Amino acid sequence: MGDYTPEVGAAPVPTSPEKQADSTGIKVSSGVLYHQLRDEPLNIVGGRGSYLLTEDGLEILDATCGAAVSCLGHSDERVHEAILDQLKKIPYCYSMFFTNSAAESLAKLLVDSTGGKMSRAYIVSSGTEAVEAAVKMAIQYFTELPVPEPQRVNFISRKSSYHGNTLGSLAVGHHASRRRIYESLLSKNIHHVPQCYPYRRMNTNESTEQYVARLAQELEDEFQRLGPNTVCAFVAETMPGATLGCVPPLPGYLKALKAVCKRHGALFILDEVMSGMGRTGTLHAWEQENVVPDLQTIAKGLGAGYAPIAGLLINKHVVDTLNKGTGAFVHSQTYQGHPVACAAAYRVQQIIQEDNLLPNVRAMGEYLGQRLHERLDSHPHVGDIRGRGLFWAMEFVQDKETKEPYPPSKAISRTLHATGLKPGHAISVIPGSGGIDGANGDHIILAPPYNTTREEIDLIVDRTVRVIQEVLG
Missing domain, CATH: 3.90.1150.10 (Aspartate Aminotransferase, domain 1)
Structure with missing residues (x-):
């Protein structure tokens, strides 16, 4: 520096x-x-x-x-060189028809970085697109189960959260000022529970364990209010970013919320667009909580700004369900798996490893x-x-x-x-x-x-x- x-x-x-x-x-x-x-x-x-x-x-x-x-x-000149090298090979190919070596290398690196817990990566161009893909995949997952559950159309997220700026991702989040003028257009199938916010929501006579139990009960109560078998997924930032400001999850918090989801058969989605890819000290923020999500979004630290890139990491059991069903994800983006963006991100991730x-x-x-x-x-x-x-x-x-x-x-x-x-x-x-x-x-x-x-x-x-x-x- x-x-x-x-x-x-x-x-x-x-x-x-x-x-x-x-x-x-x-x-x-x-x-x-x-x-x-x-x-x-x-x-x-x-x-x-x-x-x-x-x-x-x-x-x-x-x-x-x-x-x-x-x-x-x-x-960083090392990333510049990787970008130029990829530009000379192939700058773009359409992922609906083809794959490319840069995307294959990056996806393999990402899957391996989770110890195989996430088995596929879906590479897009922004965190917002990754959240949109996660919501769509969650819905499709329940239509592809051996016994389909099409009634699972509700999502639960958290207040004072941010998950993107398209209509779908804006509805998932709860950024009041960004939502306000678009409320009439936003999905009514998304509901919000309070954040883990010890500074303001934890009572003075309340222990960490008691506060975590209260938050888990608030999620449980929302499942019951909606009807547990109508909930598709719970979505949360592993560590909230710009909207709430860097509040680390309390010990046991994410594990308790995942337990609620598992009890009722809903998916557990973690948004690590801002907190992931090394920002909090491990490549995936959930590693520190020992809580593996069903779907995980990543973006910002993935490509370090050298190209627009983000991704959705998909748990093996979700991939297996789609593979045994239609065998296709009903979604696509023109620039998904973009060769130049993938080459840039792959080199960034190599540098993070090489430079320790x-x-x-x-x-x-x-x-x-x-x-x-x-x-x-x-x-x-x-x-x-x-x-x-x-x-x-x-x-x-x-x-x-x-x-x-x-x-x-x-x-x-x-x-x-x-x-x-x-x-x-x-x-x-x-x-x-x-x-x-x-x-x-x-x-x-x-x-x-x-x-x-x-x-x-x-x-x-x-x-x-x-x-x-x-x-x-």
């Missing part, structure tokens, strides 16, 4: 269209539909290691790997948590610091004793993010809001690359603390 340094002989930094002027000297407007239409974002023209370079020359410490994506940092990065995630994650607690535990407006591996969040409150959140009108998390991007701080953090009830609650996330160092962790924490002090005092 280090400051951005252009390569010798590198091409000159391009000027973006929105900064160019026509012959009259008037700035040319952008053709991009920005997330915030009235705000022109910083234009990134380069990146090396943990740093992003803007066209104005500002070096931004990317303390979150974008959206927990760029797990190797930026511009998972132990570094665990060691540096422990150090990051330690430093955050040392610097911020005493801050009057930092209510909770939580995380695992290189996936940490801080939740902010007006009053530490009552845990009263800031009003949404204050936009605390967005202000922290914007302040971080100022030249005086030059750090990018992930802002999150609405985790408490869909409207209230502010947190920020830190998710450095897997090859980060103690020195870089110190720098990340120092800049983050300065940002918090500027905004909250």
Whole structure:
């Protein structure tokens, strides 16, 4: 890691269209539909290691790997070479007609990484697509059993969760602000139970075991309310990401929820789009909980941002059921198994192994948590610091004793993010809001690359603390 340094002989930094002027000297407007239409974002023209370079020359410490994506940092030449090599072989072939060696290699690596517990991989282009595929496969599974169960049409997910932005995946999640204007279009077959959220939902006189038992009972009660034999699957992020902010599952929690599903014959689906592929210290976050899902989604750390790629890993018993039934999955995507994306992801996963990065995630994650607690535990407006591996969040409150959140009108998390991007701080953090009830609650996330160092962790924490002090005092 280090400051951005252009390569010798590198091409000159391009000027973006929105900064160019026509012959009259008037700035040319952008053709991009920005997330915030009235705000022109910083234009990134380069990146090396943990740093992003803007066209104005500002070096931004990317303390979150974008959206927990760029797990190797930026511009690893080994991945560039793999991409170029695949481009020369075959850039695209249609998966409905053909397979390709890059997809075969990646799928084999992924299946082997689970010890054979998941027996096939379905490679798509985004976490949202992976969730859509999981929902469809769960429905199809029950139509292909020796004695079909077509009445299983209900899904149970959790509040304050996020599973994607298409209509199907948006319905599975419970991101209030993203759902609000589309509610009339969302499936009514998806129901939500409370999150595992000890900071706010665990009673002061309640033990961990009692709280876990209460959460399991809440899921059981929802099964009973719907009719146990109508529930197709329960869907949960193994460790919640941006919506709730890096809450590790309590010991025994996921095991207790899977037991409810197993008791009633429903599938257990884990969404590891953000928390998986090494982010929490093991390649699959469920390994630390000793809970194997029936279906698992993966994405961000899979390809480290070098190409759009995600996947659905499928448990052997689900594959066997489809194989004994119609022998086909009634679903497809134009770019599934894309050769270039698969080649990039395969090389990324090789590098994670070759460079022994998972132990570094665990060691540096422990150090990051330690430093955050040392610097911020005493801050009057930092209510909770939580995380695992290189996936940490801080939740902010007006009053530490009552845990009263800031009003949404204050936009605390967005202000922290914007302040971080100022030249005086030059750090990018992930802002999150609405985790408490869909409207209230502010947190920020830190998710450095897997090859980060103690020195870089110190720098990340120092800049983050300065940002918090500027905004909250």
